[in-house]
Amino acid sequence: MLLRREYLQYTCLPETILNMATEFGQVIPAAGTEVRGPFAAGALVIATMANPREKFWGMILALAAEGLSLSGAELASFEDLAVMVRDGEPFTPAVVFFPMHRIERVELDLPDGNLPSLSERFLSKTGLQPSAALTPRSSGKSGDAQTPASKERG
Secondary structure, eight states: OOOOGGGSSOSSOOOOOTTSBOTTSOBOOOTTOOOOSTTSTTOEEEEEETTTTEEEEEEEEEEETTEEEEEEEEGGGHHHHHHHHHTTOOOOOEEEEEEGGGEEEEEEOOOBTTBOOHHHHHHHHHSSOHHHHHSOOOSSOSSOOOOHHHHHHO
16 A cells, blocks of 8 residues: 555655754754864874773774763873883774664763873873874784884984
C-alpha cells in the first residue's frame, strides 16, 4: 500500500539545517566540515571515562558523535611518561578511541590558578612541547619522538 501525502501529518519531513545556529546558540556542522572551538583536533585535554573509571591525558585527534579519538597516555602514568621522555627513552603515544557512552567528562588542560596545567608540567620536565610529543607517527618506527636527549645526539 502506498502512502499518499494527504495521509501524512507533514508534507515534508523535518530536517536539521546544517551550519545554522540552534535556539541554544550551538552550530551543527555539516558532514565533512572541520569542528572549531575549544574541543577541536589538536586541543590538549583530560578525558574521564566511566565503566571502568579511568582518566586519559592527550591531544584530540577527532571528536564525533560516535566518540573521541585521542593520542596520549593514562593520567596515572603521566609522571613516568615525563621522566621517560626527559631521559631520552623511546616513546610512542597511545592512540585510542573512546565510544561516546563511556565518556563522562572532557576538560581542556588549562592551569588552575597558580597550579600549572599538565601540558605546562610536561614542557617544564621534558623541554618538549606536548603537541610535538603526542602527534602520532606515521613512519611506522616506534619510539621516534624527538626528546631533548635525542636532539642533542642527532
